[in-house]
Amino acid sequence: MEENTNIDNITSEEGFFLPHHGVLRAGNRSRPLSVVFNGSQKTDLDISLNDMLCKGGVIQDDQFSIMLLSPSTNHIFTKRDELSQIAHIFDPLGLLGPVISKAKFFMQKLWLLKLEWHEKLLVPVVAEWSFVQSLPALEKLKIPRFVLSENLESIILYRFSNASEKGFGAVTYVSVIKNSGDRHSQLLCSKSRVAPLKTLPIPRLELSACLLLSKLVREVINALKMNLSSNSVLRFYYCIKLD
Numbered sequence: 001m002e003e004n005t006n007i008d009n010i011t012s013e014e015g016f017f018l019p020h021h022g023v024l025r026a027g028n029r030s031r032p033l034s035v036v037f038n039g040s041q042k043t044d045l046d047i048s049l050n051d052m053l054c055k056g057g058v059i060q061d062d063q064f065s066i067m068l069l070s071p072s073t074n075h076i077f078t079k080r081d082e083l084s085q086i087a088h089i090f091d092p093l094g095l096l097g098p099v100i101s102k103a104k105f106f107m108q109k110l111w112l113l114k115l116e117w118h119e120k121l122l123v124p125v126v127a128e129w130s131f132v133q134s135l136p137a138l139e140k141l142k143i144p145r146f147v148l149s150e151n152l153e154s155i156i157l158y159r160f161s162n163a164s165e166k167g168f169g170a171v172t173y174v175s176v177i178k179n180s181g182d183r184h185s186q187l188l189c190s191k192s193r194v195a196p197l198k199t200l201p202i203p204r205l206e207l208s209a210c211l212l213l214s215k216l217v218r219e220v221i222n223a224l225k226m227n228l229s230s231n232s233v234l235r236f237y238y239c240i241k242l243d
Helices: 078-087 097-112 122-138 202-224
Strands: 020-024 033-037 064-065 142-144 152-163 167-178 183-194 234-236
Touching: 078 097, 097 122, 097 167, 097 183, 152 202, 167 202, 167 234, 183 202
Parallel strands: 152 234
Antiparallel strands: 020 033, 064 142, 152 167, 167 183
């Protein structure tokens, strides 16, 4: 490897310029200046170095397990212990929505009791947290990572939202239809929120659920990164409850 200072004469066959910039760290005496490279920077041809590199094989399994550190099933008596157990549940896609929501409701109840961190909980409160004993079973849950398919005819995105006195949530399902007519549907992601401590009417909470749903769907569409054309149709369906 040798340095080429005349970058104007470098052709695409000889090399590729990698955009970079320096980061000055005044507090670091041994290495005050670091170089940060950006392989995703687009060139005038609208390509980047990362676009030109060969992609390696898929080393992950076709399914991934829910990331969950099993909470201890031993007796828990303080608010700190309870909140520590809730923090062990890691569910970035909202695939464990019902479980996460129940944990959030319990967390809100602990704050309403105005207990100190090391104060022991009352027996009825501890009994309400008894469902923690079933959480280790979530480690056996596996969800397919790849939700789309080849030879697509259309993709249907179903989205639902609802609310109650305790909280509200939104969920999206994706249904893939192949050219052969085969259809596959599955849960994609969800989000939930705990209702504010100040009592709000159900219609107000349902509007909050709709807003949460719209944000969730926008994130989903951006993540799909699909160029919707006449051969790729994205349809939306709503479910509205009429009293």
